[in-house]
Amino acid sequence: MFEATTATKPHVLFVDDEPRILTSMRMLFRSKYQVTTATSAQEAIELLKAQPVEVIVSDQRMPNMTGIEFLREARDIAPNAMRILLTGYSDLNAIIGSINEGEIFRFVNKPWVNEELGRTLDRAIVAARESANASADDAPPLAADAQAPAVLVLDEDPQTLPQVRAILGDAFRTFGATSLDEAITLMEREHIGVVMSETRVQGHPVVGVISLLKQHQPELISVIVTERADAGTAIDLINQGQIYRLITKPIHDSQCRIAIGSALRQHHKLAQNPELHKRYEVAAPPEDAATPALPKTATSLLDRIRGLRALFKRSG
Structure with a gap:
């Protein structure tokens, strides 16, 4: 009623x-x-x-x-x-x-x-x-040319990147990083539309970094690929990271291909329709939560993450 x-x-x-x-x-x-x-x-x-x-x-x-x-x-x-x-x-x-x-x-x-x-x-x-009047056009061409947004695989497991590349084939540009520093370096150099990440890298939860990336680059889409999912982490990744998909390992070919194709289309949609950004706004961490754990180079990483937005605008 x-x-x-x-x-x-x-x-x-x-x-x-x-x-x-x-x-x-x-x-x-x-x-x-x-x-x-x-x-x-x-x-x-x-x-x-x-x-x-x-x-x-x-x-x-x-x-x-x-x-x-x-x-x-x-x-x-x-x-x-x-x-x-x-x-x-x-x-x-x-x-x-x-x-x-x-x-x-x-x-x-x-x-x-x-x-x-x-x-x-x-x-x-x-x-x-x-977002009520946003464009319904969410089907960009998914070509692997130099201007197309790429996929970044962030995982310390050396088997993940070649497996993802084999699944995606030549349809998408795919890069890999085994540390947060490598990942940000790639993002400074390449137009990354989707980040595929484990839940922890270098012993640190990635939720803090994903949250910061989403704040400064709202059109970036995150897909978690993990073998150690747990309820608490998944909830934080939803609320604080607005992740788009969560895939549990072992990775299945069709599931991965569909998820990445959909994530890249979502990236395009958000890039073309800034009015949609609020729909995927991340929540602030709880007041009693610790500051997101980052490596010792945290200050440098934070500055570089903040600078990604300017780089993206110039490259666009």
């Missing part, structure tokens, strides 16, 4: 099979947003078909259809709506599904903090409104 009818209020749909959760959401946000609630995924799907919504907040554990399955359908019905997944447990497969299938904006743990959830909703609404 609608709890507000003011036309200018942002429209948010909350989906949860627990009525008390929906009551809490309604009480928290009805003064600020136009609130619609649904107690099942199927009810929410019918609502989406009938009316525009700017933000969808869905629980994961629901009968008949999980939150991930619902958000996948919601993406097809209302592609411009921002998607937020709310859950009280850390199921790795569900989290990976939220990246690869639901393309969610944020992953929010229960019990949520009201102020933090409110800030997340505000950012999601800004993103939905700014």
